[in-house]
Amino acid sequence: LTTSTPSSTSMFVLLKGATKEQAFKIGNEIAEAVTATNPKPVKLKFEKVYLPCVLQTKKRYVGYMYESLDQKEPVFDAKGIETVRRDGCPAVSKILERSIKLLFETRDISQVKQFVQRQCAKVLDGRASMQDLTFAKEYRGSGSYRPGACVPALELTRRMMAYDRRLEPRVGERVPYVVVYGLPGVPLIQLVRRPMEVLQEPALRLNATYYVTKQILPPLARMFQLIGVDVFSWYQELPRVSTRKNKHQNLIFIKSTTKKTHFIQILHNYRHHIHSNSAKLITVLRRRLGATSRGKNKTFKITRIKSEFYENYF
Incomplete structure (x- = not known):
């Protein structure tokens, strides 16, 4: 249950094992007793009951809120966490909110795990909405x-x-x-x-690994580590999803002493050839790099290999 003072400072009181009815009764008794022992106009107001509730840090909490004893259905109320913040992407708040609701309603962490893994797989497979x-x-x-x-x-x-x-x-x-x-x-x-x-631009692909490991999982980890759950281990259990669009596709690798920045710039300028005509790309790169390579120490070699390194770029 929560109470507040005239200065709008909230205080949470933990009532272990109490039902909703008992919490409302005890909350009203506490508010009346504190108000009676203080001179006017000091008054302690009993506000609401959270059942269940998670207190993450100061000014960051979430729970099912009841504001009156007659209220049948609770209200999902969150303060300071990613479900109500606007600095992230919608997928973060949606997955976090649904995960918390599953925990509150089922008390079964295995169902939360299955949901989170499905959502992560959806992002990694490229099936998530942009x-x-x-x-x-x-x-x-x-x-x-x-x-x-x-x-x-x-x-x-x-x-x-x-x-x-x-x-x-x-x-x-x-x-x-x-x-x-x-x-x-x-x-x-x-x-x-x-x-x-x-x-x-078909060559550009959303960075699924970044979204999962840097955006979706950290808020979940901060929430569920309070009950001893390692959310990142759920991600590690997922089967590795190949980012290759065509597993038989040959990619380009260049072993050269030419400056790396020059190579990357050339590769970027001609990246549209990577899927359409690899042979043409090799010809272009040989001509462009060859024009800047003179002497034994500036030779280069272009081969076809399978490389996840460049797949992530293209």
Whole structure:
């Protein structure tokens, strides 16, 4: 049960083993006793009963709320956790809320595990809706960010304005973006894309591993570790999902002493050939890299191999 003082400070009281009816009775008795022992206008107000309830940290809690003894159906009430926050993608809040409700209603952690694993597999298989995986962060204006700030809304705005300065969002407008696969070691800020870019460019794929391990599982872990459950172990139990679109597809690997940045730029510029005409891509890369390679120490070799490394990029 929760009570509050005139300064709007809430206090939770744990009543082990009490029913809803007993909690309301004890709560009213506590409020009356505390009010009677203090001079006016000090008054302790009994607010509501949570049954069940999870207290995560200060100002972060969730539970089924009853505001009166006659209330039959509880209200899902959450404060400070990802189900009510707007800084994540919708998939995070939906999966977390459904997982908590399953725990409250069934008291069976195995059902929660099955649900979470199904949702993770759905994201990894590419069956999740892009709308559920889209972030939307507020744009504060170009002059409101410190120099060198790595903010997705600012980064996308810069890219759009480089194409057309009239595309700058209004201050306070939310800029949608998603995260795609990229080369290992590439900063996350370089992997953000507008949803329309992903729809128009078949080579871009949503970074399912990032969404599962960095967005979906951490909020679940913070919640369920309170009852001794390791949510990340559920993810480790999932069968490894291949990100390969065609398991017989040959990919390109270049072993070269040419500068890595130069190679990546060439590979990026000609990435649209990777699925349509690999032989043509090899010819292009040989010509472009060969033009910059002179002497024995700058030779290069292009071969066809199967590599998950480049699949994650393309």
